Amino acid sequence: MTTLQEPRLSTGSLLRLATAGSVDDGKSTLVGRLLHDLRVVMPDQLAAVERVSRERGLAAPDLALLTDGLRAEREQGITIDVAYRYFATARRRFILADTPGHVQYTRNMVTGASTAQLAVILVDARHGIVEQTRRHAAVAALLCVPQIVLLVNKMDLVGFDKDVFAEISADFARYLERLGVDDPTSIPISALRGDNVVEPSQAMDWYQGPTFLQHLEEVPPAPDPTEQAARFPVQYVIRSGERDYRGYAGQLVSGVLRPGDEVVVLPANRRTTVAGIDIAGRPVDEAFAPQSVTVRLTDNLDVARGELIAAAALSAPQPTRELTATVCHLSERPLGVGDRVLLRHTTRTVQAEITELVHRIDVETLAATSNPGKLRANDIARIRLRTATSIAADKYAVNRHTGSFLLIDAASGDTLTAGLIGGLL
Amino acid sequence: MNALTRAHELTHLGVLEAEAIHIFREAVAEFERPVLLFSGGKDSIVMLHLAGLAFAPAPVPFPVMHVDTGHNFPEVLAYRDMAVDRAGVRLLVAGVQEYIDDGRLHERADGTRNPLQTVPLLDAIRTNRFDAVFGGGRRDEEKARAKERVFSVRDEFGQWDPRRQRPELWSLYNGRHRPGEHVRVFPLSNWTELDVWQYIEEQRIVLPSIYFAHRREVFRRDGMWLAPGAWGGPKNGEPTEVRSVRYRTVGDMSCTGAVDSTARTVPEVIVEIAASTLTERGASRADDRMSEAAMEDRKREGYF
Numbered sequence: 001m002t003t004l005q006e007p008r009l010s011t012g013s014l015l016r017l018a019t020a021g022s023v024d025d026g027k028s029t030l031v032g033r034l035l036h037d038l039r040v041v042m043p044d045q046l047a048a049v050e051r052v053s054r055e056r057g058l059a060a061p062d063l064a065l066l067t068d069g070l071r072a073e074r075e076q077g078i079t080i081d082v083a084y085r086y087f088a089t090a091r092r093r094f095i096l097a098d099t100p101g102h103v104q105y106t107r108n109m110v111t112g113a114s115t116a117q118l119a120v121i122l123v124d125a126r127h128g129i130v131e132q133t134r135r136h137a138a139v140a141a142l143l144c145v146p147q148i149v150l151l152v153n154k155m156d157l158v159g160f161d162k163d164v165f166a167e168i169s170a171d172f173a174r175y176l177e178r179l180g181v182d183d184p185t186s187i188p189i190s191a192l193r194g195d196n197v198v199e200p201s202q203a204m205d206w207y208q209g210p211t212f213l214q215h216l217e218e219v220p221p222a223p224d225p226t227e228q229a230a231r232f233p234v235q236y237v238i239r240s241g242e243r244d245y246r247g248y249a250g251q252l253v254s255g256v257l258r259p260g261d262e263v264v265v266l267p268a269n270r271r272t273t274v275a276g277i278d279i280a281g282r283p284v285d286e287a288f289a290p291q292s293v294t295v296r297l298t299d300n301l302d303v304a305r306g307e308l309i310a311a312a313a314l315s316a317p318q319p320t321r322e323l324t325a326t327v328c329h330l331s332e333r334p335l336g337v338g339d340r341v342l343l344r345h346t347t348r349t350v351q352a353e354i355t356e357l358v359h360r361i362d363v364e365t366l367a368a369t370s371n372p373g374k375l376r377a378n379d380i381a382r383i384r385l386r387t388a389t390s391i392a393a394d395k396y397a398v399n400r401h402t403g404s405f406l407l408i409d410a411a412s413g414d415t416l417t418a419g420l421i422g423g424l425l
Numbered sequence: 426m427n428a429l430t431r432a433h434e435l436t437h438l439g440v441l442e443a444e445a446i447h448i449f450r451e452a453v454a455e456f457e458r459p460v461l462l463f464s465g466g467k468d469s470i471v472m473l474h475l476a477g478l479a480f481a482p483a484p485v486p487f488p489v490m491h492v493d494t495g496h497n498f499p500e501v502l503a504y505r506d507m508a509v510d511r512a513g514v515r516l517l518v519a520g521v522q523e524y525i526d527d528g529r530l531h532e533r534a535d536g537t538r539n540p541l542q543t544v545p546l547l548d549a550i551r552t553n554r555f556d557a558v559f560g561g562g563r564r565d566e567e568k569a570r571a572k573e574r575v576f577s578v579r580d581e582f583g584q585w586d587p588r589r590q591r592p593e594l595w596s597l598y599n600g601r602h603r604p605g606e607h608v609r610v611f612p613l614s615n616w617t618e619l620d621v622w623q624y625i626e627e628q629r630i631v632l633p634s635i636y637f638a639h640r641r642e643v644f645r646r647d648g649m650w651l652a653p654g655a656w657g658g659p660k661n662g663e664p665t666e667v668r669s670v671r672y673r674t675v676g677d678m679s680c681t682g683a684v685d686s687t688a689r690t691v692p693e694v695i696v697e698i699a700a701s702t703l704t705e706r707g708a709s710r711a712d713d714r715m716s717e718a719a720m721e722d723r724k725r726e727g728y729f
């Protein structure tokens with residue numbers, strides 16, 4: 001039995017999700033199972049998996065092979081980087097950021113979660129909530145992923161026991177409460193057998209909730225970005241000589257804009273009015289997030305890349321040169337007080353200096369260590385920075401786009417750190 | 426109002442389009458000399474279309490480059506010239522044939538020229554000092570591509586090092602690079618084959634005729650239908666026959682296979698794809714079958 005008529009034809013909305021789990025919890029098997037049951041996996045891919053599984057002496061095809069990408073991973077036998085997968089049902093399209101669970105790769109989870117509207121955390125029913133689970137949940141909460149789902153996997157290895165599931169779900173809910181997240185969804189599954197992944201489980205009739213896929217299809221998408229105040233970081237100035245055209249190209253990251261709207265250009269703090277909005281060179285009556293559009297302003301202001309056009313309201317960000325943020329350090333190069341870096345915020349890049357490392361956060365226990373010395377890869381910490389010129393930022397919890405930044409090594413160009421302005425922890 | 430429908434909500438195609446336009450504009454704002462790889466294939470056609478939308482009413486602010494294997498389908502070359510003319514962009518052609526003629530490259534024993542494109546491509550990037558190269562790669566195409574970044578830094582030899590790829594968060598793309606290095610930019614990263622086709626339909630984008638069913642003389646090799654041509658096929662003992670076929674990708678004639686098809690319109694192609702049982706690359710690219718890690722190896726060398 002299947003609920004899917006035309007699994008690959010859909011014109012519905014798009015949901016971005018990220019998965020996380022410790023090594024061996026069954027994440028690759030889950031993703032392989034999902035792709036297999038949704039028939040995203042084509043017979044030629046399946047044939048390759050069957051061949052390799054046979055070569056390795058396995059009794060059944062190892063669906064995890066479907067998602068193992070790079071050579072280094074195959075050699076180490078673990079997933080080491082974020083991989084993106086695509087699948088669809090009649091109702092929705094999904095982009096899945098498959099993030100590895102190995103402890104030193106918190107940064108991958110942060111990367112995957114940064115765009116996710118839903119985080120999937122996998123545990124082994126035999127082990128329950130472990131250190132990594134707490135890490136992953138904390139990262140998802142920190143990055144304000146709107147929905148968190150716990151999958152209790154390998155239920156077949158605990159005799160499909162209702163009480164085991166109930167206990168793990170309760171444990172998880174208690175931990176999330178400490179992170180300020182209410183009511184996570186928990187689903188008992190067996191990725192290997194396919195129970196409650198796409199098809200409902202025959203072995204767990206005590207579970208009345210949705211299968212994992214039903215849940216993905218039915219969760220309300222992230223808070224509507226168009227209900228927030230308008231924010232439009234200017235990317236590029238489009239000029240066209242013939243018509244004396246000057247338009248500001250960018251993506252509306254939140255809110256709705258219409259001709260006639262009062263706006264403020266930040267950080268210069270100049271008020272003006274939207275004269276017109278063009279999409280593909282043609283005027284429109286309104287634009288809404290996340291459309292890419294071109295905005296024309298009434299005054300002859302000279303606005304440049306890196307400036308922010310925001311709805312003129314009390315909620316418009318106050319330009320500042322002092323920031324407090326929660327950061328996840330991504331690079332092998334340590335970061336310390338006094339370090340000079342580039343700060344990339346929306347379309348603006350400015351110089352910045354680390355002025356204080358307030359504390360490091362143990363994402364497992366949520367305990368803070370003051371004076372942490374230097375930040376190392378995968379550390380999560382609270383820091384203060386000063387920028388050379390002002391930026392107009394929102395709090396990350398209010399707006400993921402105007403509340404996030406990267407720190408970049410000016411010499412190597414490497415991305416060092418991901419930052420959340422304000423920040424939870 | 427239903428919880429799933431909102432006053433303002435883009436369809437998945439609208440979201441992908443907005444994201445691709447954003448990527449084009451980021452690259453043009455951050456780099457000095459971008460170029461778009463244009464093969465006349467559907468992905469590059471969609472890219473050129475999106476670039477037009479991104480910068481209207483101004484013209485597309487970068488040239489396009491075709492790496493010509495010398496074994497291209499004539500229909501595709503004709504389409505290329507027409508499309509470039511219409512978009513008002515400058516076309517550069519880097520020719521594999523010249524490299525073979527003057528001995529800088531050697532024809533492979535199997536006659537396949539796709540792997541030979543890397544050298545002319547990297548030379549053209551170097552001599553033109555291109556610092557950003559738009560490619561039509563999609564993450565759904567192949568396992569090694571699933572981890573590709575939207576902005577992917579290549580070293581001065583054009584090589585891709587999976588360990589040096591920068592984490593990419595939110596929609597903040599870091600394109601900083603050292604002199605001599607360049608960045609591959611993939612605006613269609615998050616599109617699937619079906620998305621591309623649905624977008625072609627939605628936007629009424631015209632494609633080269635070989636994407637639609639037509640009668641063609643073909644012969645069977647390695648489970649694919651190949652077209653005879655100056656590149657050297659068929660060999661002895663490979664009988665040809667006329668069949669109704671179409672192409673799912675366009676590349677070098679020596680390794681791009683046709684599939685049996687009766688789909689003459691975009692909607693008919695979409696129906697066929699949705700029901701198809703072979704992935705796009707598996708169906709029509711002999712060079713990807715060479716080994717499990719073929720794509721990854723070529724990426725390291727600087728292939729698209």
Ligand SMILES: Nc1nc2c(ncn2[C@@H]2O[C@H](COP(=O)(O)OP(=O)(O)O)[C@@H](O)[C@H]2O)c(=O)[nH]1
Pocket residue numbers: 021022023024025026027028029030064153154155156157189190191192193
């Ligand atoms: N019995 C059982 N084994 C499972 C299940 N899911 C995964 N496994 C096995 O657990 C091992 C680790 O799975 P894998 O998907 O590679 O884990 P990953 O490291 O999280 O990607 C493999 O041997 C799987 O076959 C399940 O639901 N039940």
